[in-house]
Amino acid sequence: MIFAGWWFFRKPRHTFPDEDKLVMHFIDVGQGDCTFIAANGVTMLVDCGEYAVSSDVVSYLKDLGVGRLDYLIGTHPHSDHMGGMARIIDTFDIGEVLIPSIPDEQLPTAVFFDRFLESCEAKKLNIRTARTGDTLSIGKAVSEIVSPDDAVFEDMNNYSVSLLIRHGDNSFLLTGDSESEAEYAMLTSDRLQKVTLYKAGHHGSSRSSTAEFLDMIRPQTAVISCGADNPYGHPSDITLQRLHEYTDKIYRTDICGNIVFESDGSKLSVRTERNGK
Numbered sequence: 001m002i003f004a005g006w007w008f009f010r011k012p013r014h015t016f017p018d019e020d021k022l023v024m025h026f027i028d029v030g031q032g033d034c035t036f037i038a039a040n041g042v043t044m045l046v047d048c049g050e051y052a053v054s055s056d057v058v059s060y061l062k063d064l065g066v067g068r069l070d071y072l073i074g075t076h077p078h079s080d081h082m083g084g085m086a087r088i089i090d091t092f093d094i095g096e097v098l099i100p101s102i103p104d105e106q107l108p109t110a111v112f113f114d115r116f117l118e119s120c121e122a123k124k125l126n127i128r129t130a131r132t133g134d135t136l137s138i139g140k141a142v143s144e145i146v147s148p149d150d151a152v153f154e155d156m157n158n159y160s161v162s163l164l165i166r167h168g169d170n171s172f173l174l175t176g177d178s179e180s181e182a183e184y185a186m187l188t189s190d191r192l193q194k195v196t197l198y199k200a201g202h203h204g205s206s207r208s209s210t211a212e213f214l215d216m217i218r219p220q221t222a223v224i225s226c227g228a229d230n231p232y233g234h235p236s237d238i239t240l241q242r243l244h245e246y247t248d249k250i251y252r253t254d255i256c257g258n259i260v261f262e263s264d265g266s267k268l269s270v271r272t273e274r275n276g277k
Helices: 002-009 051-063 085-091 111-122 180-187 211-217 237-244
Strands: 022-026 035-039 042-046 068-073 093-099 127-129 135-138 141-147 162-167 170-174 197-199 221-224 250-252 258-263 268-273
Touching: 035 135, 042 135, 051 085, 068 085, 068 135, 085 093, 085 111, 141 180, 180 211, 211 237, 237 250
Parallel strands: 042 068, 068 093, 093 127, 170 197, 197 221, 221 250
Antiparallel strands: 022 035, 022 258, 035 042, 135 141, 141 162, 162 170, 258 268
């Protein structure tokens, strides 16, 4: 008990911010997604990238002083988002695990997903279905699940768990790999609003961040998680053009490395950390 108390006291302030601040780390995992969020001592990890970079993610979180993840969210079972989930679960104390509901016939038959299920079972973790309208408290911030709904999609990307996080006057929208079909469902759900920061869907794909979607959320800042010289051409030129209609503050992990935002509920500050990837 003494050791646990000492460890909590030594948590870095930029990770577990004082007062009512929130931090959001867009971790550079190459061509993948990984976002760490913390406020008032509550932690959330959304995706973790491929298995090949999972040791880097573990090191990054440990360097921040993370020992527990209160929420672990896999937006959808593609390896560039959930490939390293088993290692994350095996390494850290985990609170809740959330993934989308996907028809059995569309679930992947992939080693990374089997290992994810096995790690959850080994730690006796219940896997919770992310449902539109559910809320998760991250300290004084509130995260609302705004997608997916109960629709059946042909493309797995459209099942992505999407989160609208509100922290004072600041709001953050994370949409995984949601493409135009899922964006349309969000538009018609009456759950969206103008946002301070938008993590561009599907690594800046041309099939995401549609004109109608951006006109609804009108982001002040955008983040794109993608790998340098990736074979998919992410982010697409047309997506960058669409984003530039609303903001010139566009940050990319392939250029900036790790991108860290801090919100005090009013102002939003940013720093970037080139990590050599």
